[in-house]
Amino acid sequence: MDALITPFRDALVTLDRNGAERIFQQALASQSPLAAVEQLVVPALELIGQDWHEGNIALSQVYMSGRACVELVERVLPPGDPARKNPLPSAIVVLNDNHMLGKRIVYSVMRASGHPLLDYGRLDVERLVERALADKIRVLLISVLILPSALKIKEVCARLKASGADVRVLVGGAPFLFDDQLWQEVGADAVGYSAAEAVAIVDRWMDEMQ
Template sequence: MFPSSGDYCQVMTPRHIPGLVDLGLDARLARMVLEALGLEPSAELTDLVAGGLSALEVALTSGHDELFEDFLGFQTARLSALKVSHVDTRDVAHAIGRQVAAQGASPGAVEDLVDRCLARRAGDEDTHGVGPTPLCPLARAYLGRVLAVDREQARELVASALSDGTDLGDILVDVLEAAQREVGRLWELGEISVAQEHYCTAVTQMVMADLYPYLFTGRDRRRHLVAVHAPGSLHEVGLRMVVDLLEHEGWGTTYLGAASSVEDLLANVAEQHADIVAISASMPGQVSAVRSMIGHLRADPRSAHARIIVGGRPFLVAPALGKAVGADGTASDARSTVALCERLVGAHDAAH
């Protein structure tokens, strides 16, 4: 019998399976899984299986099955996109489980978790249970231009919408954020290449730079947010959109990226008298780093006052994980993140 997710998170203090580091960082283990399945250990398949090892490990140690269940949806889509049809996705999941067990996890616990996740996904072939991203007409037009490798026309569409009175926040959320979400889905399904995905992201970053002069509203910036990625996170656009939208809403912000040390983070929070710290993680294997960063922020007198929010894929699929790592809240997109920041600051003001 497994304890509930909340209880399991409270009593399972090791950040990883005892004696192990993040299994997803060890490509050798991923190649061993592929070889056992009779699959060529290409770079893409090695990365895929490494992600599965990491997701399963974190799901075991946190009690959040959703992390591995989410990976299974991703695995199904990517194996199909890579035209790996001669191996059953269930066999891949169990092979990942056997490798995790071989590294010190309880074989029974691993098998039970894998079976639970497979049972919940039975008959669900849709990617992560989500269909095409709903796009407004402007977002659809923008994405069409980007996919046609016409960056100047894509930029002109956004500039014209801004000139015509479209709210900058709506452009960030309903156009750029929505288009990026659809780009990720298309890549996952193999409908666009990784090179196309990178191009789309680069164009969106260029458009965000175009919008930068329009962010500042002249409002008194009494509130400040410091934003940082967990080490190893490669997806920066989402957090940058949060930062830009907060700037547009009258906040001061400091974006530190993924390369900052913990000491740099603490120093920036103290220097800026930050009200909120936002931490983003893109993969389950980064959850332990998020927990560690929050621990340092809570323990240091210079930063203990700040409220902490977390976001990114792991916290989207397992919302209760945010509380488990010590955060004050989680949000699913840029607009809801702004609302969360306002709510947390308002609650703090009311209490003082």
């Protein structure tokens, strides 16, 4: 799979959609859809982020690459699993920023694994706290990809805690990959680095919280 990452990245940044599609299909021939997404799409987008950070490509190329990946990934994400194992109200949200693909993947994989959760889309702190309290959310998944959004999680956790809500917060996204202490600094209960980890952590919490 590793050998496919660079050609896939190259196809994305040169807007070669057919090439990207071909390589994605090649990955799907030997991997499950989730493994293809996490081992090919995610690392290729990380390389693209790095390229942009180093000034080698334009933001428009990052944008087009993100869009192409959304289209490829949407087609293979699993549907919800009717065998529910999660009776506690749960939700997922992107806090403030505009990076939606990670949340989309985690949402689908959670649902496919028997955790039906509300999709709050993208909210700011104020509206997230309001909604989580109104829905009596017990497990809240927050996805962020830029550091300023990650730092805002601190306010969400503090306000939920101050209201006396019995809620656990699981966070994920790029800033937590760059700094492995950050999740504790923002007051979250756990961090996950992939959709599969999100499922494992929430599975464990469900046993502990019943």
